[in-house]
Amino acid sequence: MTLGSGPHGMGYAICLDCGRAEAEKENTSASIPEAIKKHVPLAMSRKLVLKGGYCPGGYIKVERVQRNVRFIHKAQTDVFELQLPPDANREGGIALAAGLREALAERLGAEAREIGISVGRSKGQQDENRISAFLYDRASGGAGLSSRLVETEWFDHCVKQASDRLTCPEECMHGCPACVLRPDLNFGEERLDRPGGQKLAKLIDEHFELPDPMRVFGPETRPLGTTLDEWLDRRSRTRGLVSVTLYLHGTPAKWEIADWPVGGLLGRLKDAGAKTTVVLDAQALTDRGMSLAQKLDIHRLSVNTFLALASDLPFANGAPVLSCIEDQEGSSAVAAPVVSEAIPGPSWGLGEQGPLVYGKTKDMPETTAFASEQLVTLSSGNARMIRVGARLDGRATDFGRAFWEMLEAEDPLMIASIRTHGVRDAVYTDRYLLTPLALRLLSEVVRRMPGNRALKLKVSTARVRRSEHNGWAVFDTFSEDGVRHKILQELLPGVRIDVRHKAELPHERSLRLHLEDGRSTTMLLDQGFGAWRARGTPRHNFAAEPVRQARDLMSLDFNVAVETGREAPLVLEIEEA
Numbered sequence: 202m203t204l205g206s207g208p209h210g211m212g213y214a215i216c217l218d219c220g221r222a223e224a225e226k227e228n229t230s231a232s233i234p235e236a237i238k239k240h241v242p243l244a245m246s247r248k249l250v251l252k253g254g255y256c257p258g259g260y261i262k263v264e265r266v267q268r269n270v271r272f273i274h275k276a277q278t279d280v281f282e283l284q285l286p287p288d289a290n291r292e293g294g295i296a297l298a299a300g301l302r303e304a305l306a307e308r309l310g311a312e313a314r315e316i317g318i319s320v321g322r323s324k325g326q327q328d329e330n331r332i333s334a335f336l337y338d339r340a341s342g343g344a345g346l347s348s349r350l351v352e353t354e355w356f357d358h359c360v361k362q363a364s365d366r367l368t369c370p371e372e373c374m375h376g377c378p379a380c381v382l383r384p385d386l387n388f389g390e391e392r393l394d395r396p397g398g399q400k401l402a403k404l405i406d407e408h409f410e411l412p413d414p415m416r417v418f419g420p421e422t423r424p425l426g427t428t429l430d431e432w433l434d435r436r437s438r439t440r441g442l443v444s445v446t447l448y449l450h451g452t453p454a455k456w457e458i459a460d461w462p463v464g465g466l467l468g469r470l471k472d473a474g475a476k477t478t479v480v481l482d483a484q485a486l487t488d489r490g491m492s493l494a495q496k497l498d499i500h501r502l503s504v505n506t507f508l509a510l511a512s513d514l515p516f517a518n519g520a521p522v523l524s525c526i527e528d529q530e531g532s533s534a535v536a537a538p539v540v541s542e543a544i545p546g547p548s549w550g551l552g553e554q555g556p557l558v559y560g561k562t563k564d565m566p567e568t569t570a571f572a573s574e575q576l577v578t579l580s581s582g583n584a585r586m587i588r589v590g591a592r593l594d595g596r597a598t599d600f601g602r603a604f605w606e607m608l609e610a611e612d613p614l615m616i617a618s619i620r621t622h623g624v625r626d627a628v629y630t631d632r633y634l635l636t637p638l639a640l641r642l643l644s645e646v647v648r649r650m651p652g653n654r655a656l657k658l659k660v661s662t663a664r665v666r667r668s669e670h671n672g673w674a675v676f677d678t679f680s681e682d683g684v685r686h687k688i689l690q691e692l693l694p695g696v697r698i699d700v701r702h703k704a705e706l707p708h709e710r711s712l713r714l715h716l717e718d719g720r721s722t723t724m725l726l727d728q729g730f731g732a733w734r735a736r737g738t739p740r741h742n743f744a745a746e747p748v749r750q751a752r753d754l755m756s757l758d759f760n761v762a763v764e765t766g767r768e769a770p771l772v773l774e775i776e777e778a
Contacts, residue, residue, distance in 0.1 A: 205272035208391070210322070212269040218258035219243045225269050233259050233266055279343030281336045281350040284323055289332050289401055291391045294320040296398025298334040299381035300363030301350070305336070308358065309346060313383060315339055316346055320391070352435060353426035360406050367399035411558065417517040417536050418560025425557035429523055429535055429550030430466050432557075436526065442475040443527040446565070447506075448514050449481050450521045450543035454490030457546035458498035459633075459708065459728075467505040477506040480568050482514055486576070493584060493772055494709030496576035497727040500586075504766060509568035517562065523550055525565050534562040584725075587611050589769040593733070594762040600642050600733075601649030608724075608773070615722060615775060619652040622718040626657040631710040631729040632703050634662040637741045637754050638675040640685070642730040642761070644692040646712070658696045660689065663703035671743035675735050675757070684747050691751030725772040732769040736760040 206212050207224035214234050215222045219242035223234045242249060242256040250257065258265035283301075285294050298318035306313040316336055323333040336347040349355045369380035376382040376393035386393065409424060416422040425432050436442055447463065449456065470477050479502055485491060499508065515522040520536040521543035537543045538555030550557065574586070593603045609616040627650070629643060647658060668680040679685040686698055710729030714722045726732070739759040742750065763769045 203274045203276070205274070212271045214259075215267045215270050216240070216243070216256060216258035217265045217267055218249055218262070219245070219256045221256065221258070222270075228269060233263065233268075237266060277342055278340065279338045279345060279348040281347040282323070283334045283336075283350075284325065285332045285334060285401060286404065287325070287329070287331065290394065290397065291320045291332055292394035293397030293401050294332050294334045295386070295391055296367065296376060296381065296393040296395050297363065297401045298336060298398075299376065299383070299386060299393060300367045300398055300402060301334070301359050302336055302383075303366045303381055304359040304362030305346065305350060305355075307362065308355070309349070311346055314385070315344065317385070349439075351427070352439065353424060353432075356426065357406075357409050357423070360402055360409070364399055364402035364406060367395055367402060369395055411556075415538070415556070415558055416560075417520045417558060418534065418562055422558050422560040425535060425552065425559055428462075428552060429557060430462050432535070433524065433526070434466060434469065436528065437470055437473045437475060440528045440530070442470065442473065443529075444476040444478070445470055445527075446478045446480060446525045448511075448522060448524070448543070449479065449485070449545050450514055450523075450540055451545075452490055453485050453488045453492075453495055455544050455546075456491075456495055457708070458495055458502070460547040461545040461549055462547070463545075463549075464502065467502060471505045478509050478568070479506050480509045480511050480514070480566075483510040483512050483569075486510070486571075492708050493725050493774075494707070494711075494727075497725065497770055497772065498708075500573040500576055500770060501727055501767075503573040504768070507570060508573055509570050511566040511568045513566055515564070515566055517560075520558075522562075522565075523557070525562070531561065532563065532565075533559050534565070535559045584772050584774040587771045587773060589732075589763070589771050590767075591763055593769075595760060597641055597645065597735075597757070597759055597761050600761060601645035601647070604646050605649055605651060612773060615773070616651060618718075618720065619650075619714065619716065619722070621652075622716045622720075623652040623654050624650065624656055625715045625717050626659070627715070628659045628661065628713045629711070630661045630707060630713075632663040632706050632708075633710070633729055633731055634660070635665055635678045635685075636676055636731075637679075637688075637750070638733070638735050638761075639730040640689055640692060641675065641754050641757075642733060644755070646730075647693055650714075652716075658693060659699060660693075660696055661699040661701065661706060663706055664700055673740055673743070675739045675741045675754070675759070677741070677743070680743065684743075684750070687747035688751045688754070691748055692755065721776045723774045723776070725774070727768075727770045732763055732767065733761040734764055736762055 209224055209226045211225035211227055213222040214225055214237050216237055221237055221240050221243040223237040225234060237259045239255050239260050252261050302313055302316045302318050306316060317339050319335045321333055321335060323331045325331045336350065338344045338346045350359060366381055369377065371377050371379045373395055376386060376395050380395060411422055411424060433445060467477050517534065517536045520538060521540050522534050522536050523543050525532060525534045536558055542550065542554055592607050593600055595603060665679050665682055665685060671680050672678060682700055689698060690696060710726050712724045736759060739757055741754065
């Protein structure tokens, strides 16, 4: 979407008689821009009657001038945006973009005219006004030209080449055919500031020079320039990865694998033909800080990746190695500045505490493959895993009945004990109980629970992130806690709700039953009720009163199913009194 608001951002004054346009400097006022108040018509027509040789629009017919008009053009193509330093101006920005275009076209072997350039206003991280330079493919739908600049290696090369191209042999000030001037730049509203553009190119190039302590892979160490998951995704599309190995640093107590942003990535890499392996420290398997929930999280990853153990995880001159890849150019590794960036969780591979770097390496540790089933086998007690798969797929109304029938088929003695002695109280813990769908499935399970005579139920969950925008379907997230709290109370009368910060809750999503005879049973659900997806798009009115939302939610008829290829494992553990 391109918005043309003119050089001052106030749009254009347009003469409706002849089509002449002039950039506005302020919002609509009584004063018409001088250039359009008295102007020669841009195009003549038979009906146009001139007044003293001038167009009547704006001259004698002020009402024929439309004020502050913005032009919008919608097209889909590939766009690269480079936000410039705070003191940059538009003239220097367009010159830099012109230099980058020349360098990119040369490396691609493409024509420079296939790539468009522009500058525009943008907002910085502190919401301050900034200038951005844009390069885009002129071909509708994109041709993959400008998007190559998001690759650090390409961008670094093109910035250096742009600086050279902006060193004009004619020493021009505003661009000329000897350096970066192209026909499309003759019609722009800004004149190029060639020396300013060259200064920007040199400044950006200097920022890509890593200090010696960060050259952990030697002189050829390069900054990644983006998050690791995005870099791997892009590398897979542009170069074709042969293999990807990810290393889980830190102790299991610090892992947050459910929030680790690689679940979808592993699937995409697998589909692209890359062999992926997740490597754990061998000591992690027997670490008491590794919960059953974390073991299930790792087991879930094994659908798209191999698992392996190493006696020591790799470091490069003290920097933890997050990943090692192999492509057509050989092997490379990616390292983080601190260990906290290498711990699986939401901050993994973001480069927030310093830039991620990559380089060639050969010293990777030997690994030994292991099966994810070993994780549950090595657990204490009598825990055993049940592969739920598609056994609960079907109508949401039947979900609770199917849930308990499945458990009875797996462990009839446990269900008989629940029926005989009854359930004194139950606790459901789930950080991610955030959608109407999850509330509906939980209520179906609790309502159909055998031995549910005078059940005291407690639900522990995390706070939702407040949002001003409501969703529209049962799988969308609630925008605030108060409404979710009231709906849950309507669905499960008498429930005690404990809402905490996510970090204060355990990793596992579990239903724990305390029986009247003193025994307890814990059902650990890999992804909680979030493992099931609603078929179709059953709607939910988030704007209705909570009582109405609860009633409509329970009466809604739709089907649920586990995501294709998922096992949705459940771990069952019984503790004697």
